[in-house]
Amino acid sequence: MPSGSLPRSVVVIGAGPAGFSAAAELRRRGYQGAIQLLDPAGMPYDRPPLSKDYLTGGLAFPALAEPGWYGSNAVEVVPGTAVKLDPDNGSVTLAGGGELRADVLLLATGGVARTLPFTGSDLLHTLRSRSDADLLRSRLGPDKQLVIIGAGLIGAEVASSAASLGTAVVLIDPVPVPLVPAVGPELAAYLHSLHETAGVRTLTGLPIDVVRANGALSVLMEDGSALPADTVLAAVGMVPDTTLAAAAGLGVDDGVLVDAAGRTSHPRVFAAGDAVRRSSNGGLQRRTEHWDAAVRSGQAAAAGILGEEPPEDAVPWFWTDRYGMHAEAVGNMSASGTTVERGSPGPGYMVFRQKPDGTLAGAAGINAGNSLRAARRLITLGKPVEAADLSNPDADLRRLLRARPSKTD
Ligand SMILES: Cc1cc2nc3c(=O)[nH]c(=O)nc-3n(C[C@H](O)[C@H](O)[C@H](O)COP(=O)(O)OP(=O)(O)OC[C@H]3O[C@@H](n4cnc5c(N)ncnc54)[C@H](O)[C@@H]3O)c2cc1C
Known part of the structure; x- marks a missing residue:
């Protein structure tokens, strides 16, 4: 692929949330080249339902998209397992023989259960x-x-x-x-x-x-x-799957090392999702193992593949469900500061981590999606908030978002 030109083809290795999102984002950004999505499972599926309604039998198949989506978006799903990468010539060797080739390879191999x-x-x-x-x-x-x-x-x-x-x-x-x-x-x-x-x-x-x-x-x-x-x-966590990357000589340190646009140490290989670890400002970030981060890193890698700017980093967010309660957390609940509670434990209960300067570091709550979305935005914008507003269940965080000047205003 001549430098500066768009790749004619992309092979995505791993069709979990990161690999799927990368393929979808390439198309959303208007990419017209060939996209192959390689995974031993064949049809891409989502993982969060595996411990929730898929496990109880309430959901038949945790699809990431309708089956027709792949044809309409010209994304070819290839059932198979990559056993070797050759970054210099863009080839992927498959288990049982066979090979895929592309101008760009995207590693989205996730991880294995510890x-x-x-x-x-x-x-x-x-x-x-x-x-x-x-x-x-x-x-x-x-x-x-x-x-x-x-x-x-x-x-x-x-x-x-x-x-x-x-x-x-x-x-x-x-x-x-x-x-x-x-x-x-x-x-x-x-x-x-x-x-x-x-x-x-x-x-x-x-x-x-x-x-x-x-x-x-x-x-x-x-x-x-x-x-x-x-x-x-x-149920003791996961280990990033870096086998292919390490064997291909890519930079690996508890994850395939990537920059904000998913670039690895080889110009032809990108990586995204649970398998990666971001380097920024000369340092290494902590690896994330949450769905939203995986999706966003797939989207960032798609931008990188096209030579475009990746979206701004998002404040971390994850959710978890148990016994009919939907808990979510945004930002960093371990940051130094003070804790402010809103309501009492149960649906609608929220906890905020507030920094000494009045801005939010993190928020978590139960069945409180709208307020947590507003809290995430407050964190992004660095808006100071009054502890009294945080603790008051009648104070609409979305209103605080509109009303308060940010630190930089
Ligand atoms: C049971 C469970 C419940 C979860 N619940 C939540 C939740 O409630 N909230 C939340 O925020 N996060 C949750 N997560 C985490 C979230 O699902 C992951 O962060 C996300 O799936 C990571 O996406 P990924 O695409 O990077 O990796 P994965 O989803 O692991 O996908 C990687 C894919 O790569 C494929 N692959 C690996 N090696 C190869 C190879 N050599 N060749 C071809 N393909 C390969 C694998 O088969 C797999 O399909 C949960 C995870 C699990 C396991």
Whole structure:
């Protein structure tokens, strides 16, 4: 591809939210070249429903787009797995033979579920793919016992889904209240309390192994106790999938290293999503593992591929659902400052992290989408707000957004 000209073709490796969004954004920006979307799963699908309504059987297929979208947008879905990249000649070797070639390659390989270094680690289930969810679902229901190791976002959601199917669930975490850095201690405590209310047993402790004896599983705890289980799920985070990038000699450090436009260390290769780690101003940012960040980085890489400016960075946002409650958080709930609460724990409850200069660093809440969107905007704009307004459930944050001058005004 001559430098400065548009690529004639793009192969996207990985059809999760990042890869799919990159393909969609290329078309939205008017790109007319060939786009191939490679994934072993074939038809692209979304991951958040895998611990929620897909796991309970309420959603048949967590599609990222209607099947007709791919044809209408001239995006070719190629079922297959990349086993090798050759960045210099733009080729991708496929498992079982075959090769794809393109002017530009986009790596959007996401990650794999982290597992635990147990001697019985092969007895553990994990949840990252649709087939993981299908297998897990077959193990849930009345008269089934599920032990979940890790009460973070995915562990908690699976506990909720499994309990709704009548499964007896024990949820273990080494800390008494998980998710404090993500949503603040007040909201984290309330969210965690929902488990016991729903009949899920929560346990603080450290599992050290899983063993099978007489056909039954036991989770062995550090304190010498043992928990019986039919199924044990390790919900202990994910590891970015950087295998292809590392083997191709691209810069990797706990993620494929990219700039704001998804450029890797090779001019022909871009990368996006959970697999990447951003470098900026000479430093490395923390990796993100949330849907919105994956989608936005796919869109940024599409801009980069076309030689256009990527959109401005967005304030981080994620959501999580459990027991009918929809919790969301924006910004940084661990930033230094003070906490302001609005309302009392339950639907509509919000917690704000306010910096000493009166601006917001983060906000989190339950069933409070509009207010959290306004809070996200307040963070973006750096608008100072009064703590009294934050704590007042009748003060409309959207009005504060319009009324208050920003720091830079
Ligand atoms: C169960 C679950 C629930 C979640 N819930 C939430 C939530 O409620 N809120 C939230 O904000 N985030 C949630 N997330 C996180 C969110 O789904 C991820 O951040 C997002 O999926 C990352 O998108 P991605 O495209 O980078 O990676 P992925 O979604 O992992 O997609 C990567 C794709 O690359 C493919 N691939 C990998 N290697 C190859 C290869 N060699 N060749 C071809 N294809 C390859 C994989 O098959 C996969 O389809 C959840 C994640 C999981 C697993």
